[in-house]
Amino acid sequence: MTGPLYLRVRDVPAAPPAPRGPSPTVPPTILTPMLIGAHVREDDPIATAAERGAEIVQVFLADPQSWKKPATHPQAEQLRAGELGVVVHSPYVVNLASLNNRIRIPSRKLVVQHAEAAAEVGAIGLVVHGGHVTQGEDAAAGVDNWRKFFERQADAGGFAVPILIENTAGGDNAMARRFDALARLWDAVGGFGAGFCLDTCHAHAGGEELVGVVDRAKAITGRIDLVHLNNSRDGFDSARDRHANIDSGTIEPDVLAAVCAAAGAPVVVETPAEGQRADIAFLRGALR
């Protein structure tokens, strides 16, 4: 496993010499690691990360298709204490925008629970899809549901880890597919400190050009906290969400590497497991 890549974030001026005694050791530059890793489904994420050369892992803490409360991860203590970066992805059933009480209310509860379980593993955040309303419903009401969610939780003391809202690939009523919709969502939630996760497959399949996408996203959200670096099996604006390994989809690998470099955030590939080691190695090589 090679060492982490580093981004130079700022140069630190040398401290003036101390009047007496040993002068403090001031490193010339503070380096922030640009972590590259993968979403892993294996029971032992620490071992799997080592096998694939991942410096950060994304995990589910429960069955992604279920409403079940997450259990404490068996490696929670090691993950929290260790060097490996961790991020948690919330279940797919969550839809915080939904106008249906029987979906929205349990979604809120599940996200709060997952944020607590994510804190136990030392996660940098909890990824939550933007969600959607259904056809004929008012998208503004979906955006307002997001705002209410953040507002209520702020009143209750906030989330245990940052919530990273992810752009999605499909649907005409999505909160975070097209960036004009993303802008309306951010007007509602940005003030509560919502984080942003940019998925390259979702952007491409959702109809957002990847060239310049980091700048366009940041102009809206002011931040990118995480990149889901995936190729897409389907074409531009296809609205289909099928991830591919970096060298095997409809997006040029160099375009993906450029997104990665521009974002300056941790990168996780959510690609077929057998190609993840090569995906990570490609990105690391491309960024060097």
Ligand SMILES: [Zn+2]
């Ligand atoms: Zn993703």
